[in-house]
Amino acid sequence: MFHSKITVTLRTSILDPQGKAVEHGIHSLGMTNIEHVRIGKFIEFDVNTEAKEEAERVTMEACRKLLANPVMEDFTFTLEKIQKPVHA
C-alpha cells in the first residue's frame, strides 16, 4: 500500500491574493524577511496496491482529472510505502 500526499497551488503566473493577504499579516508580525507566500491545498490518500508505478499512475490521473485544474493550478505529490492505512 502507498500513501500519496498532494500539494495543489495556483500557477506562478497567477496572482494569489490570498497569499498576498497572508504575507501582509506575516509582515505585520515583524517577520519581514518572509516573502512570496502562496496558498494551496493539501490532499492525501492511500492507494491500495503493491506496485509503485500503479500508485504513481492513479495519483497522477486523479490530479489531472479532478484534484487540480490545469488552467490555474499546478500540483506535486510524494508517495510513501506504508504497511497499514495512515488515517483509518
Place this chain on the structure above:
Amino acid sequence: MPKLKFGIIVFPGSNCDHDAHYAAGTIMGQDARFIWHKDSSLGDVDVVIIPGGFSYGDYLRCGAIARFSPIMKDVVRFAGMGGTVLGICNGFQILTEAGLLPGTLLRNASLKFVCKDVFLKVENSDTRFTGACKAGGVLRIPIAHGDGNYFADAETRARLEENGHIVFRYCSPGGEITAEANPNGSQGNIAGIVNEAGNVLGMMPHPERACDPILGNTDGQRIFKSVMGSFVIQEVVHNLS
C-alpha cells in the same frame, strides 16, 4: 409559437434554481421544469439552465464536483448537438470545469464576496443569448459571487477576443470599460462568454434576478427574450427551407 421548455438543473447546493424557474416560467410565461442532477436524461427540453448557487458546497473548487453528476453527461451531449445551454454564476463555473467553456473563475481579487448591481456592456449582440439587446448597449444586472475573476491563458483570451466570444464586460453606467467598473478582477472585465459554436453561454451576473417588474429592474428579461427570439428565427428558417 409553442412555449419553450426550460430545464433547470438542480444540484445539491443550487440556490438560484427557483429564481430561474420563476423567471422562465412565471415571468416569461414559458414551460419551466426542474431536472434533478441524478437524472441521466434532460428529456425533451429546448433550453438548459445551470443555475447559481454552491453546488456540493464549492468543495475542492467551484463546480469541480458538480460536473461528475449523472445529468452532466447529457448536458455535454445536448451542448454538442447545438442545444442552448445557459450557465449562470455557479453554472458558469460548472461549464468551465466540464470543459464546455474555456478558462476558469478565480477567487475575486478583493477576496470578498460581492453582492450588488453591476453594469454590463453587450459586446456581441449577434448571439442567441443577446439577439434582443442593442449592440454596445448596457444592462444592469446583479452579481453575487466570491469566485468570479475570469482567467484564461493569453492564447485562449486572444481567440475569445478575435471571434467575438466575449459577450458581456463589466462597465460603468455609461458603458465604459474601466478598472473601477470591474467588481472581481476579471481579465478584460469579462463577465460572460460563449463557446465556439455559440450555443453555450456562461455569465457571472444573474439575469434571472432582474426579471420581475416588482423588483424595479427587468434588464435580465433581455437574455430570456433573446433566447426565445432565437427559437422563433430557427422556426422561420425551418419553415422556409
